[in-house]
Amino acid sequence: MNPYRGCESGCPYCYARPTHETLGFSSGLDFETKIVAKPDAPVLLRRELAAPRWRAEPIVMSGVTDCYQPLERRLKITRGCLEVLAEFRQPVSLITKNRMIVRDRDLLAALAEHRAVSVALSLTTLDPKLTAVMEPRTSRPVDRLRAISELADAGIPVSVMLAPIIPGLNDHEIPRLLEAAAEAGAGSATWAMLRLPHQVKTIFLDWLRIHFPDRAGRVEALIREMHGGRLYRARFGDRMRGHGPRAAQIAGTFKVFAARYGLNRPLPAPSSSAFRRPGDAAQMNLFDAA
Numbered sequence: 001m002n003p004y005r006g007c008e009s010g011c012p013y014c015y016a017r018p019t020h021e022t023l024g025f026s027s028g029l030d031f032e033t034k035i036v037a038k039p040d041a042p043v044l045l046r047r048e049l050a051a052p053r054w055r056a057e058p059i060v061m062s063g064v065t066d067c068y069q070p071l072e073r074r075l076k077i078t079r080g081c082l083e084v085l086a087e088f089r090q091p092v093s094l095i096t097k098n099r100m101i102v103r104d105r106d107l108l109a110a111l112a113e114h115r116a117v118s119v120a121l122s123l124t125t126l127d128p129k130l131t132a133v134m135e136p137r138t139s140r141p142v143d144r145l146r147a148i149s150e151l152a153d154a155g156i157p158v159s160v161m162l163a164p165i166i167p168g169l170n171d172h173e174i175p176r177l178l179e180a181a182a183e184a185g186a187g188s189a190t191w192a193m194l195r196l197p198h199q200v201k202t203i204f205l206d207w208l209r210i211h212f213p214d215r216a217g218r219v220e221a222l223i224r225e226m227h228g229g230r231l232y233r234a235r236f237g238d239r240m241r242g243h244g245p246r247a248a249q250i251a252g253t254f255k256v257f258a259a260r261y262g263l264n265r266p267l268p269a270p271s272s273s274a275f276r277r278p279g280d281a282a283q284m285n286l287f288d289a290a
Helices: 018-024 029-033 041-048 077-088 101-114 128-134 143-151 171-184 200-211 216-225 236-241 245-260 276-290
Strands: 059-061 092-096 116-121 158-165 188-193
Touching: 018 116, 018 200, 041 077, 059 077, 077 101, 077 200, 092 216, 101 116, 101 143, 116 143, 128 143, 143 158, 143 171, 158 171, 171 245, 188 236, 188 245, 200 216, 216 245
Parallel strands: 059 092, 092 116, 116 158, 158 188
Antiparallel strands: none
16 A cells, blocks of 8 residues: 655665656656655545455555655655554554654554554665665664664564665675664564666666765676676566575575574564454444443
């Protein structure tokens, strides 16, 4: 579920950029500046959850945008959707790079009481200077770690996503990222290699040459090494992990340090066992009163 299309975060590597072309916009600057908001999302969500055909299938927010990008501070569409989800006790998983999610910990905690929620914070580096150029309109690393801590303290299951791992740029940080996430209170960790589908290849390489001219060639060579000479292979197993010596080294490093810091077990999937339609509950209360 995507309350928005496009994303102000400005990450040059974002695999979702090409989805903006289905709206008639570009994968480049348009993706960051021409944001499509869905103000009716909470109303439409309520209608869908109330329908008898709905079977409380888990929902993910969000697949092709950040549901807590800066625009959410003003429009509060994500919060409106969470209010509906909490009312129905609908299982949901949220993914974000932004500390703003802490604003909604009251609703997330209500869902957590019914084991109906999990949160994943994306953490790519502990270097604020790298964050400033790689994820320019997202929360600083220290603020993401603080968000993990505050969510965990509120009883909300929270994991950390090391994504994307970019060989030659941030892969050396894996041990420190996992240690910091564990200290903050994360309960699990996952990772994904850089993905460069379609036009994202050009956007990312242009960004790399501008900001890291001294190592751009090396980073590109490492990416190609993991994809058989290409910048990207769409096959499901390869696109998230890559293959070859460097990919194996990254996977092995993550495995060792995730285990060391107790982050090698997945969080329980959000449960649908407490799902309810508020209208149905009201009808049952009438029978109880009789």
